[in-house]
Amino acid sequence: MKKSSVETDPSYMRGAQILCESLLRENVDVIFGYPGGAVLHIYDELKCFEGRLRHILCRHEQGAVHMAEGYALATGKTGVALATSGPGATNTVTGIANAFMDSTPLVVITGQVPRPMMGTMAFQEIDIAGITRPCTKYSYVVKEAGELAEIVQEAFYIARSGRPGPVLIDIPKDVTAEFAHFNYPSAVKNLELFETIPANDNDISNALAKMFEAKQPVFYVGGGVTRSSATEELMRLAERLNLPVTTTLMGLGAFPARHPNSLGMLGMHGNFAANSAISDADLIVAVGVRFDDRVTGNINKFAPQAEIIHIDVDSASVRQNIKIHYPITGDAKNVLAQMLGKLEDIDSQSKPDVEDWWNQIRAWQKDFPLRYEYSENVIKPQFLCQELARLTSNDAIISTDVGQHQMWLAQYYGFRRMRQSLTSGGLGTMGFGLPAALGAQIAFPDQQVVAFVGDGGFQMTSQELATAVQYRTNLKIIVMNNNNLGMVRQWQEIFYDKNYSEVDLSGSPDFVKLAEAYGARGLRARHPAELEDVLAEGLNSSGVVVMDICVEPEECVFPMIPPGAGLKEMQLQ
């Protein structure tokens, strides 16, 4: 093409514009990012895309990725984060690893030094594709502007298909300045597509037959149900067969906690009834789970009498940690729908004979409910969670970090629906909660979104308060403040003979003043009698509010499965 005609061809554009146009084709509406030298062309271009591509300026690239995760978890869409080369890129690693562990669809775009300088240890150069190789589904180093559109399309496809996860696109600065023709492909072409093949019909029939024969069956469901939006199918199946359902931490809300068939969460800090049901089950129907060690306890003691049906989209997860009797590889929604379809041919009055099993489960629930000792003098963390649930009608979108507060919220909040609980399950990332909640709040500005964090995790990403204030959000932050690294302290109390080592956080700042310094509102409750008023005022105010809730520092999370023990060996206090 002659230069004059090229200059007038609207499809001939620089790489930065090709990137932005491609993101629009993938229905991206928000990017969480932080500028720097290697992405200056992209930021120059973003200015031209105002109104079409919203950019949220974070205060740290880790915060940007956690926000993109929170956005993805709350919406079910693919989150997008943008960072510059070098330290900007390395700061994204924790978020990328978190998304990898929790199967969160994410596209992370990093700048890179110009192509001629790559490999010379140039200023702010780092091999981010190499660093993130073990914690991404795939990574690209873009070699020319002409391939950028196809790469963006593939990246989004890979991020959301099969078992979702993060994809990295590393773009050298000179590629974003290079001109090429923009032609967004109509479909992914140079990639073997992930096939959603229906599960084998005989496998479905066989699994259903086992569910009808079982005397003590239980559903064990996790994040895979949420990722494939299979809640409705799961509820219909559980109700039709009258089977109990226990959820993992990642599965909170995938089955409503207040549903009569719900046993609540299982695992290290799971309910007595849930862990007992799994331990005594003769059939476990595992859906979208991976038999994580925090769920199973000692794997050799896990469900010794049970046959296991394992439904998962990830063929490499099935049979990974435990012997599976009936593996079914497939998308949870599709497989459960196939089961429901088969049930239409069976008399609707025909159900598994599980009356005795339910009597046993109800007895466990009655005899060993979650319990704590209420205090009139100090706020118990469990009481805080119950009050938060009551005042938000169990309906807020809530994020957490990792630790005691995460477990208590999981036990006591009573999540009603999928995508309501945003938590760091696999990686267990302190500092996830605040930015993840902000990502969800950006996606749903009119919904009640709460970051429920500990005083340790809060201080790892509290700088994102500035982001929350700058964009005039209504984000609410509840700091469950026990002046300690609570879960580490709990382990030191129980397993290290109370040899408390480096868990004292009493040098933390005044969180009310910190909030005010950021232009947010700060409230504090020290006494149980103050709690309701502080929570109600904070939750019902507009703007960003930090609620510093001072709780009993020596409270421990129970039930607890000690490390190496089986689910039956729960410590109740």
Next chain:
Amino acid sequence: MKQTISILLSNRFNDAERIIGLFSATGYKIEKMFLTEGDGENLSKLIVVTDPQDKNVVNFLARLRQQVRVSSVEVAEGDGLANEQAKFMV
């Protein structure tokens, strides 16, 4: 017992490194390795000899097969690297 794992994958930038990294990330020591052109356009063939010991090979092979731009994965008992290499030494 040693196993020889042959992987056909794309020869794009970063692809072979990703697969090689998966061995160590999942606890498989690479004892011998050979990377060459594969049968087909833009394909590489990666041959790795490893000793899985008591590890769950079935799942590892499934993990390899599901990697982006991996076309096929074959496994053979024993150290077959010399035989595989010989095919390319024409």
